[in-house]
Structure formats: C-alpha cells, structure tokens
Amino acid sequence: SQQGEEDPQALSIQEGENATMNCSYKTSINNLQWYRQNSGRGLVHLILIRSNEREKHSGRLRVTLDTSKKSSSLLITASRAADTASYFCATAGVPADKLIFGTGTRLQVFP
Amino acid sequence: SAVISQKPSRDICQRGTSLTIQCQVDSQVTMMFWYRQQPGQSLTLIATANQGSEATYESGFVIDKFPISRPNLTFSTLTVSNMSPEDSSIYLCSVPHRAFLSGEQFFGPGTRLTVL
Numbered sequence A: 001s002q003q004g005e006e007d008p009q010a011l012s013i014q015e016g017e018n019a020t021m022n023c024s025y026k027t028s029i030n031n032l033q034w035y036r037q038n039s040g041r042g043l044v045h046l047i048l049i050r051s052n053e054r055e056k057h058s059g060r061l062r063v064t065l066d067t068s069k070k071s072s073s074l075l076i077t078a079s080r081a082a083d084t085a086s087y088f089c090a091t092a093g094v095p096a097d098k099l100i101f102g103t104g105t106r107l108q109v110f111p
Numbered sequence B: 001s002a003v004i005s006q007k008p009s010r011d012i013c014q015r016g017t018s019l020t021i022q023c024q025v026d027s028q029v030t031m032m033f034w035y036r037q038q039p040g041q042s043l044t045l046i047a048t049a050n051q052g053s054e055a056t057y058e059s060g061f062v063i064d065k066f067p068i069s070r071p072n073l074t075f076s077t078l079t080v081s082n083m084s085p086e087d088s089s090i091y092l093c094s095v096p097h098r099a100f101l102s103g104e105q106f107f108g109p110g111t112r113l114t115v116l
Helices: none
Strands: A005-007 A010-014 A019-024 A031-037 A043-050 A055-058 A061-066 A071-076 A085-092 A099-101 A105-110 B004-007 B010-013 B019-025 B031-037 B043-050 B068-072 B075-080 B089-096 B105-107 B111-115
Touching: A005 A085, A010 A019, A019 A085, A019 A105, A031 A061, A031 A071, A043 A055, A043 A061, A043 A071, A043 B105, A071 A085, A099 B043, B004 B089, B019 B031, B019 B089, B019 B111, B031 B075, B043 B068, B043 B075, B075 B089
Parallel strands: A010 A105, B010 B111
Antiparallel strands: A005 A019, A019 A071, A031 A043, A031 A085, A055 A061, A061 A071, A085 A099, A085 A105, B004 B019, B019 B075, B031 B043, B031 B089, B068 B075, B089 B105, B089 B111
C-alpha cells in the first residue's frame, strides 16, 4: 500500500495547548495537504503545501514539509475544544490527479 | 468552493443486496472521485469517474463490485453490489478544486453504510 503513516494515532490535550501531528509518505509528491474530519463526516481541506515549499501558515495552523525525509507536520496552536476531530494528511503525486491519504490522527481537545 | 450532496446519508442493508449512492455537485466538473472509509480507518480511493468514459478503478476494486455511472458533469452514482458486512463503511465522493493542478479536493458529507 502507498498509504502514508501518521503519528500519533491519537492525541489528547487541554484547550490552549499546541497539537502536533506528523505524516510520512513514500513516493515523490507534487504537494501535501491536510484535511479535517468531524465524527465520520465529510472532509474539510485545511492547507496545502507544495513540494518546493518548506513551511506554510494559515491562521493557527502551521505546516512544514521535508521532502528529503518524506515527512510533514501539522501544528495547531492555542487549540480549542472545537478542534476536536480526525486529521489526515494526503499526498498528490505527479501528475496531481489523485490523493493518497495517511492513516490519520484523532485529536481530542478538552475544555 | 463546490457544494456536494450525497444520498442517502446513511443506510442499513441486508447482505446480498445492492445499494446505489448518489453524488450531486453544484457545478460542472470533469473528474469525480469515490472513496471508501472503513470503520476507524483512513480513506481509500475506489475509482475516478470521468464523464463520457469508463471509470478508472484502483487496485483491489473492480467494476462488478462497484459499478459507477457518470451521466453528466454534475452527477455520479456508485453502486455497492452483493454486499457483505465487510462493505460496511463510509463512502465519500469528491471533486477537484477548479484550479485542479493543485490537487485539492472538495468532499461530500459521505454515506454511512451498515451491512447486516
């Protein structure tokens, strides 16, 4: 399987703390994306980082990409209870015509 | 962004029967994707549905089990045939962002299928 690996599988933190999730993948990529899924519902796109980028920010989200290590991390700063969800990384190859999803991290943020 | 709806939102079916899932998009798109998410697992791509041509299936998925229709640029159906309990999953459709070279996708809300 080409599916990426994410760790940790589950993460529990208090509101206000930062949450870091890591993603590793196996093949060359065009870009890497992070998605959020609430309670087994549809996925929401969070952020995209291209293979020639190393870091990207969007609000409380910070994504890094290390193509030499084939890994990425998602940092959520000052977490809120509403951030409780599953987070998936997904890689788009060359050409970027399909996504391969990672195994996901379940984040629980306690108020 | 695209607005995507799926029907049904959930269903409970008996083994051996078939279920057809509908995916409707509020804009015309060339490609639509169908994914399966087994309980507690990540998403796995089943097939890519292009309008006017046969769907392209990923390894491990076959047309006899998951026939797909794509009659126009805003609609697609996925049928789960001869169901078994192992088919219990969430099935999601998605479409690419109009700037498709980015690879970003918009997802429908999913259809939660339980097979008894």
